[in-house]
Amino acid sequence: MAAEPTGYLCLVLHAHLPYVRHPEYEDCLEERWFFEAMTETYLPLLDVFEGLVRDGVDFRVTMSLTPPLVSMMTDALLVERYTKHLESLIELAHKEIERTRWMPEFHDTAKMYLRRFEMCRRLFVDKHKRNVVGAFKQLAETGKLEIITCGATHGFLPLLQIQPQAVRAQVAIAVQYHQETFGQMPRGIWNGECGYYPGLDAILAEQGIRFFFLDAHGILFADRRPRYGVYAPLFCPTGVAAFGRDLESSKSVWSADEGYPGDFRYREFYRDIGYDLEFEYIRPYIHESGLRIATGLKYYKITGNDLDLSEKQPYVERDALEAAACHAGNFMFNRQKQTEWLRKFMDRPPIVVCPYDAELFGHWWFEGPAFLNFLFRKIHYDQKDLVCITPSEYLERYPRNQVATPSLSSWGHKGYCEVWLEGSNDWIYRHLHKGAERMIEMANRFPKAEGLLLRALKQAARELLLAQSSDWAFIMKTNTMVEYARKRTRDHLINLANLYAMVMNGHIEEKFVADLEWRNNIFPNIDYRAYADR
Amino acid sequence: MFDMDKEKKPRTRKPSTTESKESAENESPRRKRAAPAEASKKAQKVPASAKAVKKDVAPSRKTAAKKSVGAPSSQAAPPKSRTRTVAAGPKKGTRKAAAAPVTEPVVEKKVGSEREAEAVVVHPHSTVVGATPHAAAVSASPVIAIRATKYEVTPPDRIIEPIYPEERVSELPREYGDTKLVLMVRDPEWLFFYWEIGKDVRQMLGLAPEGFIERLVVRLHDITGVEEFNGLNSLAWYEIPITGGAVSWYVNVPKTDCEWCAEIGVLNDQGEFIQICRSNTVRTPRNSIAESSAEDTEWMSVSEELKEILARSADVVLTGSSRIGSEAAIRQISRRLRLRLEQGEGASAPPSGSLAALRLGQRPGKKEAAEGVAPDLPLSVRTELIVSGSTDPSARVTIQGQPVMVRPDGTFSLRFELPDGEQVIPVRAVSSDAALTREVIPIVRRTMRP
Numbered sequence: 001m002a003a004e005p006t007g008y009l010c011l012v013l014h015a016h017l018p019y020v021r022h023p024e025y026e027d028c029l030e031e032r033w034f035f036e037a038m039t040e041t042y043l044p045l046l047d048v049f050e051g052l053v054r055d056g057v058d059f060r061v062t063m064s065l066t067p068p069l070v071s072m073m074t075d076a077l078l079v080e081r082y083t084k085h086l087e088s089l090i091e092l093a094h095k096e097i098e099r100t101r102w103m104p105e106f107h108d109t110a111k112m113y114l115r116r117f118e119m120c121r122r123l124f125v126d127k128h129k130r131n132v133v134g135a136f137k138q139l140a141e142t143g144k145l146e147i148i149t150c151g152a153t154h155g156f157l158p159l160l161q162i163q164p165q166a167v168r169a170q171v172a173i174a175v176q177y178h179q180e181t182f183g184q185m186p187r188g189i190w191n192g193e194c195g196y197y198p199g200l201d202a203i204l205a206e207q208g209i210r211f212f213f214l215d216a217h218g219i220l221f222a223d224r225r226p227r228y229g230v231y232a233p234l235f236c237p238t239g240v241a242a243f244g245r246d247l248e249s250s251k252s253v254w255s256a257d258e259g260y261p262g263d264f265r266y267r268e269f270y271r272d273i274g275y276d277l278e279f280e281y282i283r284p285y286i287h288e289s290g291l292r293i294a295t296g297l298k299y300y301k302i303t304g305n306d307l308d309l310s311e312k313q314p315y316v317e318r319d320a321l322e323a324a325a326c327h328a329g330n331f332m333f334n335r336q337k338q339t340e341w342l343r344k345f346m347d348r349p350p351i352v353v354c355p356y357d358a359e360l361f362g363h364w365w366f367e368g369p370a371f372l373n374f375l376f377r378k379i380h381y382d383q384k385d386l387v388c389i390t391p392s393e394y395l396e397r398y399p400r401n402q403v404a405t406p407s408l409s410s411w412g413h414k415g416y417c418e419v420w421l422e423g424s425n426d427w428i429y430r431h432l433h434k435g436a437e438r439m440i441e442m443a444n445r446f447p448k449a450e451g452l453l454l455r456a457l458k459q460a461a462r463e464l465l466l467a468q469s470s471d472w473a474f475i476m477k478t479n480t481m482v483e484y485a486r487k488r489t490r491d492h493l494i495n496l497a498n499l500y501a502m503v504m505n506g507h508i509e510e511k512f513v514a515d516l517e518w519r520n521n522i523f524p525n526i527d528y529r530a531y532a533d534r
Numbered sequence: 535m536f537d538m539d540k541e542k543k544p545r546t547r548k549p550s551t552t553e554s555k556e557s558a559e560n561e562s563p564r565r566k567r568a569a570p571a572e573a574s575k576k577a578q579k580v581p582a583s584a585k586a587v588k589k590d591v592a593p594s595r596k597t598a599a600k601k602s603v604g605a606p607s608s609q610a611a612p613p614k615s616r617t618r619t620v621a622a623g624p625k626k627g628t629r630k631a632a633a634a635p636v637t638e639p640v641v642e643k644k645v646g647s648e649r650e651a652e653a654v655v656v657h658p659h660s661t662v663v664g665a666t667p668h669a670a671a672v673s674a675s676p677v678i679a680i681r682a683t684k685y686e687v688t689p690p691d692r693i694i695e696p697i698y699p700e701e702r703v704s705e706l707p708r709e710y711g712d713t714k715l716v717l718m719v720r721d722p723e724w725l726f727f728y729w730e731i732g733k734d735v736r737q738m739l740g741l742a743p744e745g746f747i748e749r750l751v752v753r754l755h756d757i758t759g760v761e762e763f764n765g766l767n768s769l770a771w772y773e774i775p776i777t778g779g780a781v782s783w784y785v786n787v788p789k790t791d792c793e794w795c796a797e798i799g800v801l802n803d804q805g806e807f808i809q810i811c812r813s814n815t816v817r818t819p820r821n822s823i824a825e826s827s828a829e830d831t832e833w834m835s836v837s838e839e840l841k842e843i844l845a846r847s848a849d850v851v852l853t854g855s856s857r858i859g860s861e862a863a864i865r866q867i868s869r870r871l872r873l874r875l876e877q878g879e880g881a882s883a884p885p886s887g888s889l890a891a892l893r894l895g896q897r898p899g900k901k902e903a904a905e906g907v908a909p910d911l912p913l914s915v916r917t918e919l920i921v922s923g924s925t926d927p928s929a930r931v932t933i934q935g936q937p938v939m940v941r942p943d944g945t946f947s948l949r950f951e952l953p954d955g956e957q958v959i960p961v962r963a964v965s966s967d968a969a970l971t972r973e974v975i976p977i978v979r980r981t982m983r984p
Contacts, residue, residue: 095949099918101934102953159718162814197719198817216847217871221820224827225864227840229847247849278918281949310914342846345839408719408819415875416721416819426782429718430728434710490706497706501698512702 006385007339008351008394010243011372012062012213014190015042015358016154018471018488019068019522021078027288030484034072035085036296041362042073042132043120044369049139050123052376059144059376060388063358064190065136066150067177068469071522073132074181083125089296090117092285096273096297099281105314106299112317113297137182146390148188149178152523156420156470158197158408159429165443166436166468167200169530171207173465176530177523187392188212192470193420194245194355194411201236201405211241211391213355218409219244227402231342231350233394235401242406243391246352248338252331253356253365260327261365265319268300269364271309298366324367328374336385351394355411424482425473431493435464436531438500443531446503456508457528459516460499466520467492492520708781709744715752715798715813722790722821727752727813728782729798735810739800749801750776754785757815758792765797765812773807791820821875822868826861841867917980921959922947928966934959952980 017037022028052059065073072078093114100106128135139145151157151170160166171189178186188211189204196214204212211233219230219242226234230244253259274286274295285295300312301320335352342350361368379386412419421429442457449457467489475485495516502508713732720726729752733743741747755768774785787794794816799809823844841863845852848871852863921933927944930937940946950957957980962973 098936098948099951101936101950102957103951106951162716162718216849217821217875220823220844220847220867220871223820223824225824225840226844226847229843231843231847244847246847248846251849278916281918310912338846342843345842404824407821408817413878414721417718418720418724421718421720421726426726426728429716430709430730430782431706433716434712493706494703498702501700501703504698505700507700 004349005387006343007335007349007387008389009335009379009386010062010351010353010389010391010394011060012064012190012353012355013045013358013361014064014066014150014355015069016064016066016150016192017069017072017359018469019071019153019466019520021072021075021521023077023518029287029291029293030481031078031081032085032293034078035082036294037359037363038073038082038124038132039086039089039117039120039296040366041359041369043123044116044362045358045372046132046135046139047119047123048369048373048376049145050135051373053139053142053144055377057377057380058388059380060146060390060393061144061372061376062146062148062188062390063136064148064150064188065133066154066190066192067152067174068154068522070133070177070181075521079130083130086117086121086124088285090114090121092295092297093117095281109299109315109317110297133181140182146188146392147178147182147186148190149174149186150190151192152177153465153469154192154471155465155468156193156195156410156417156473157191157200158195158410158417159420160432160436160468161197161199162433163436163440164199164203165440165531165533166464168203168206168534169439169461170465170468171203171209172530173461173523173526175207175209176525176527180525190355193474194218194409195417195470196242196406196410197408198405201238201240201242204240205236205238209240211243211395213243213245213353214406215245215409215411215415216247217415218242218406221407221409222404223407224402224404226404228346228348228350231346231352232348232398233351233391233401234406235403236405237403241391241395241401243351243353244406245355245411249331249335249352249354250356252334253354253360260323260331260371261360261368262302263323263327264302264304265316265323266302267298267315267320267366268302268309268312269298269366271298271300271312273297273299320367321370324370325374328371328378331371331375332378332383332386336383339386348398351389419477420470420473422477424479425476428467428473428489431489432468435467435493435496438496439464439528439531440533442500442503443528444533447529447532449528452508452510452513453503454528455517456499456503456513458523458526459513459520460496460503461526461528461531462520462522463492463496463499463516466522467496495520713811715796715811717794717796717813717816719816719818720784722818723786725754725785725787725794725816725818726782727785727796731798731810739808739810741800746779747776747800751799751801751807752776752783752785753797753799753807754787755795755797756787756789756792757795760793763795763815765809768795787818790818790822793817821872823864840864915982917952919950919952919957919978920947921950921961921976923961923974925963925972926965929963930966931961931963933961952978954980954982 017033020028020030020033022031049059049061093110096110097107097114100110123135124130124132136145136147140147152173153170155167155170157167157170160170174189175186178184185208187209189209191200191212194213194215196212196218201212216230219226219234222234226232226244230246233241233243235241251258253261272294274282274297275292279290282292282295283290286293299315300309301315303311303313339350339352361372365371376388379388408417409415410417410419439460442460446453446457469488472485472489476482498512499516502512709730711732712730713735715727715729718726731741731747731750735741736743736747752774753771754774755763755771757763757768760767760769772785774783776783796813797809798811798813799807802808841852841860844864844867848867850867850870852866922945923931924943924945925931925940927940927942929940929944931940931946932938933948938946938948957978958975959978960973960975962971964971
């Protein structure tokens with residue numbers, strides 16, 4: 001074992017998108033969530049990580065690649081559509097370089113987009129043969145990246161707990177899928193929305209999961225005083241480790257007021273040529289209906305607080321990168337000071353756990369991947385106090401930890417379940433619970449299904465899982481794209497209800513099942529028996 | 535069998551210990567009517583005086599708690615046996631005969647002779663009508679069980695298969711025909727519950743076959759530390775009248791870190807609570823740092839430092855930390871973290887939970903003009919220049935020295951954002967064998983007058 005550092009930094013990126021795939025439409029707005037995240041987040045992060053490996057920088061990062069995201073990344077239709085999308089972006093970037101020829105204040109930015117899109121194509125098409133998951137898997141094999149899983153469809157488990165079988169299935173199906181995809185069991189899990197309830201750890205333990213993450217108050221309000229606060233994991237009585245989120249470092253990235261992403265030099269998110277440019281020119285790059293949407297090409301910087309979008313100033317990439325480097329330095333310095341201070345009170349080096357939505361980096365905070373790049377390089381080259389670590393490595397080094405049961409919590413607004421259980425979305429639970437009840441009933445009744453019955457049961461499980469995505473309740477609450485979220489919840493539950501009736505009546509229509517298999521094709525090898533009573 | 539002094543002795547009748555004894559008692563048609571679920575009778579049938587009932591209609595928390603604490607806890611019937619008993623039901627072979635006792639009591643209640651009122655099971659806590667789904671048994675549908683009773687042509691234990699609709703559904707139903715009450719935790723201080731009352735139970739109680747039920751009441755029991763809740767032994771309970779056609783409800787609970795179970799029922803004309811079913815059990819989380827325990831003293835040496843670690847964990851700066859003791863400091867940390875969570879402030883609330891909501895496809899509205907200020911009329915003008923032309927499809931074309939794509943029909947076009955000032959734009963075509971060259975030089979000038 002290497003000499004103990006002052007402290008450990010455990011950076012966790014939670015990469016997730018709800019399963020959005022619509023073979024029935026040519027141009028689906030919601031599929032663009034995936035395309036945008038690929039171009040702005042997943043491929044740039046991959047580029048950063050591969051660059052670090054190439055340059056011999058020793059770094060550690062933990063990523064949860066959720067089953068729906070992995071499914072989309074490996075889906076032939078979506079991969080095909082994304083490739084086309086990328087081509088169209090490159091075409092647009094070329095046009096933009098021409099368009100801005102006499103506008104030096106925008107011209108460099110237009111060139112930057114072309115460079116970035118071409119990087120994506122090089123990485124995605126040429127280098128990894130359109131297999132991003134394979135690329136992440138290769139990184140994981142270097143030991144620099146630890147990939148963990150997440151509930152099969154990012155269900156918010158505290159609100160599903162009334163049926164332990166439903167929670168178990170979320171975990172078991174995810175674990176199985178992870179094993180299929182990455183060739184090994186996941187050691188850790190990101191519980192959707194950081195949602196934990198006492199008892200969940202028993203289900204995790206049963207599925208071979210060794211650790212998960214919690215918001216700070218989940219640890220602090222545990223049933224015993226956590227002697228190291230959030231700076232060491234707790235062992236649940238079942239032996240599963242619970243790592244708590246560090247609030248200080250979270251704030252510096254998340255906070256709208258104090259967070260780095262609000263720096264005036266960074267790129268403005270809202271001002272996009274999809275809204276600004278002449279209609280006929282931009283038409284091929286917006287929605288086929290002519291609805292103006294964001295293209296991803298944005299030429300302005302945040303500029304200042306409370307400015308109208310029309311008052312923004314042109315973006316300067318060099319300045320923005322300088323800001324990212326400066327913020328990376330600041331982040332590292334603060335963690336050094338923080339761990340140094342904590343070390344005085346602790347008999348082991350503190351671990352500072354910093355979980356973020358991966359999509360924050362790149363999509364929302366355009367310069368986020370560059371920030372990570374600078375951060376890992378600075379940590380590697382500029383100092384020795386702080387060492388990056390994965391949860392698995394930490395548990396290997398510190399196998400003895402305090403035992404306590406954390407408290408019910410999430411990382412959502414107000415810290416508990418309110419985001420997913422309030423006026424706009426509470427109606428779904430009656431149906432979700434009933435759906436789970438029916439799924440459990442079917443799994444118990446048909447323990448050894450074959451043929452069409454097997455197909456119907458597998459599809460029923462898919463529909464239930466898709467309906468359980470916490471994303472839908474979240475979107476209903478945030479009041480954007482609400483209709484889509486309601487429709488997804490309703491559609492999957494109605495599909496399940498019809499499958500249930502067919503299965504229980506013994507009259508399964510092959511055409512009906514086949515149509516759903518075509519539409520909602522997640523988890524081809526799903527084991528519906530995950531729902532059976534144990 | 536009726537105890538007039540309820541306060542002292544909450545129940546007078548010991549529960550029957552055997553099934554056969556219950557069946558024997560069932561001989562009386564009155565009784566059967568009163569309690570179709572034998573198990574419920576076993577567990578909860580405690581007749582009370584009219585006086586006690588009245589008191590019970592609107593119990594203060596204090597008296598409720600007091601009464602409940604005094605209630606014996608040893609008479610719980612396991613939920614399983616309850617459901618089964620309902621399924622086994624009265625020993626009559628025909629549907630009509632079996633169904634009759636189910637509907638009768640309510641009808642009679644409405645007539646309300648004194649004798650009959652006595653016969654109906656009335657208890658300060660509850661009277662069970664229908665089945666009682668319990669904690670994990672939500673999936674065991676009580677309706678199916680009741681149905682089995684009605685169509686009793688098979689051995690009593692066998693549940694007859696329900697009929698599943700052949701037609702496809704295209705909408706979610708409002709309800710599923712179940713009888714259940716489901717309790718969920720929203721946060722340390724709020725619970726949420728939803729319920730359904732199935733047709734069978736509604737019929738049994740003489741209620742509308744669907745829709746709103748008048749005088750529907752939910753009783754929420756604090757069962758923290760109660761080993762097996764039997765409807766009587768809670769620490770305290772609260773009555774929530776369900777109004778306004780609600781199908782679900784949020785309730786603010788007075789204590790955190792407690793275990794809760796609820797019952798749903800209706801109040802009859804006498805204001806007595808007729809229990810329909812019981813919910814699952816939930817536990818609200820604690821929202822403070824745990825008390826120091828015996829185990830903690832083993833590392834007492836760091837307890838002074840603990841407050842520092844915990845404060846940092848909670849991202850709280852202790853005020854006067856050098857002066858206040860550890861316990862006071864830790865209380866302060868709990869309080870401050872709680873406050874922050876309640877206000878949904880800072881780090882605990884990421885701007886969003888997923889990319890979908892990272893303001894995708896959403897743009898902020900224009901800034902609203904402040905009241906009293908004349909609204910501004912926005913106007914922004916851009917000018918673009920399109921340079922287009924045609925040549926031989928095999929020719930190479932440059933504009934300002936940059937190559938341009940020539941389409942198969944020989945046309946080409948380029949689009950420029952046109953800034954202020956003069957632009958000289960040489961357009962040059964060179965034949966594929968480089969033998970011929972043509973050049974045209976448009977000059978364009980933009981000026982904007984304010």
